[in-house]
Amino acid sequence: MAVKYQIPRGTFDILPEESYQWQYITNVFREIAREFSYKEIVTPIFEKKELFERSVGNSSDIVQKEMYEFKDKKGREFALRPEGTAPVVRSFVENNLGMGGGNTKLFYLGPMFRYDRPQKGRFRQFYQYGVENIGSDDPYIDAEVIAMGYTFLEKLGLSNFELEINSIGCANCTENYDKILVKYFTPFMQELCSDCQDRINKKPKRLLDCKVPECRKIAQNAPSMLDYLDEECKEHFLEVQRNLKIMSIPFKINPKIVRGLDYYNKTAFEFVDKNLGAQDTLIGGGRYNELIGQFGGKDVPGIGYAGGFERLMLSMETEKVTFGEKQVPDIYLVTLGEKVKDVAGKLLLDLRIAGVSAEFDPEKNSIKSQMKAADKLQVRFALILGDDEFAQNKIILKDMKSGEQELIGLEKIVESLKKTCEK
RNA sequence: GUGGGUGUAGUUCAACGGUAGAGCACCGGAUUGUGGUUCCGGGCGUUGUGGGUUCAAAUCCCAUCAUCCACCCCA
Structure with a gap:
């Protein structure tokens, strides 16, 4: 009995007709990374569960309810990575990547996993690109990292996004500010939603x-974190803004940005596309100056961001931006007669070795069906080899667009196509 | 985890409880060595799955799975 299998919930196949779009986006990202001089790091798709509990935070939704967890045969607890920063920092510390001093600039690409209810722009296995810049607390670095994200979105042809930045201060500021928030919200206790009543003492x-809406209304007049930053954080945030202005990167200050992952401090930022629906964050990132020390590394600061490919594609679709070109063979070989079919194999191989992408279907016999196939594949040229041509040691090269065709010596065809098909 | 919508051909969608259809796509043909346009021909698909109601279910009811949108959370 044949059983029909279905793809797991919240996952998707990238099908042959759309894979070129993914390639395009990753290529653009890699190119930007090269320009900003980031090097790729590839880490495993799973890590010790504890790695995420300690970094992302035990109280965060990601750890509490969204991790794909499993035990291996010896009972060790692992989790499919829900995000990229923790694994990269783990590798950074484990491999002493900061040894050379200065900044370590890393980027990564790959699938992340969160057990969430699927929705527009939200999947259980989703693909992220991200960068981590480890080793400096200089506000210029914050601006440069943000600029890289900005440049990436621009290079893809997007324009409907906004950059929002905030500073969530350091432990010192937070301690002070949390008290002030609790004091502000406590009188409204009865009007707050149950979640907020619960959160007020944990993460105000x-x-x-x-x-x-009720909570929103109340939060509207809450004291802003920005007014309670200590001198150092305040100065840092101002410098980040000054650097962004120097680079002509437009931004908005949004004091409401609070990163949901525990390791963040100081600068937090998001690139948001308001046309996207409920899941509108294209890129989210921020500084994490305490994280590396927590992982037992030298106590160095870091900053990074991550974005989801799926949302980029949604955004690109709504903005009707073109991305990449469909993969199409350069030539289609048409053969007529059994004799010439024997020549086809060698000719095709020679073409392919020369870098010409060539297609051929040995099961099609009539010239008509072969021409149709060539047309459907949208090839640039058809090569037509029949007994007549073969007898003269020649082959027909037909330009599919113009319809013009010429007779070329069989021994010259590979060299000639190699030249015209070169990019 | 919660709420609402949807599930029929490869695809997009029709079908008052009474024989399941169309566009697009696909395949073949229109004098045997030239594609795109046009014309002609080609569809018995467990109506997501499992139960139930009924003389009769794609249609009504229940369950289940999947999907979409929102809450939540975030990329």
Whole structure:
């Protein structure tokens, strides 16, 4: 009995007719990474579960309910990575990547996993690109990292996005600010949603970006974090803004940005596309100056961001941006008669070795069906080899667009096509 | 985890409880060595799956799975 299998919930296949779009986006990202001089790092798709509990935070939704967890045969607890920063920092510390001093600039690409209810722009296995710049707390670096994200979106042809930045201060500021928030929200306790009532003593900052209308109204007049930054953080944030202005990168200050992952401090930012629906964050990132030390590394600061490919594609679709070109063979070989079919194999191989992408279908016999196939594949040229041509040691090269065709010596055809098909 | 919508041919969608259809795509043909346009021909698909109601179910009911949108969360 044949059983029909279905793809797991919240996942998707990237099908042959659309894979070129993914290639295009990753190529653009790699190119930007090269320009900003980031090097690729590839880490495993799973890590010790504890790695994420300690970094992303035990109280975060990601750890509490969204991790794909499993035990291996010896009972060790692992999790499919829900995000990229923790594994990269783990590798950074483990391999002493900071040894040379200065900044370590890393980028990564790959699938992440979160057990969430699927929705527009949200999947259980999704693909992220991200960067980490480890080793400097200089506000210029913050601006440069942000600039890289900005440049990437621009290079893809997007323009409907906005950059929002905020500073969530350091441990020192937070301690002070949390008290102030608790003091502000406590009188409204009865009017807050149950989540917020729960959060108020754990993470008061989260009340700021609650989406329940009642809470929103109350949060509207809450004291802003920005007014309670200590001198150092305040100065840092101002410098980030100054650097962004120097680079002519437009931004908006949004004091409501609170990163949901525990390791963030100081600069937090998001690139948002308002046309996308509920899941509108294209890129999210921020600074994490304490994380590396926590992982037992030298106590160095870091900053990074990550974005999801799926949302980029949604955004690109709504903005009707073209991405990449369909993969199409250069030539289609048409043969007529059994004798010449024997020549086809060698000719095709020679073409392919020369870098010419060539297609041929040994099961099609009539010239008509072969021409149709060539047309459907949208090839640039058809090569037609029949007994007549073969007898003269020649072959017909037909330009499919213009319809013009010429007779060329069989021994010259590979060299000639190699030249015209070169990019 | 919660709420609502949807599930029929490869695809997009039709079909008052009474024989399941169309566009696009696809395949073949229109004098045997030239594609795109046009014309002609080609569809018995477990109506997501499993139950139930009924003389009769794609249609009504229940369950289940999947999907979409929103909450939540975030990329």
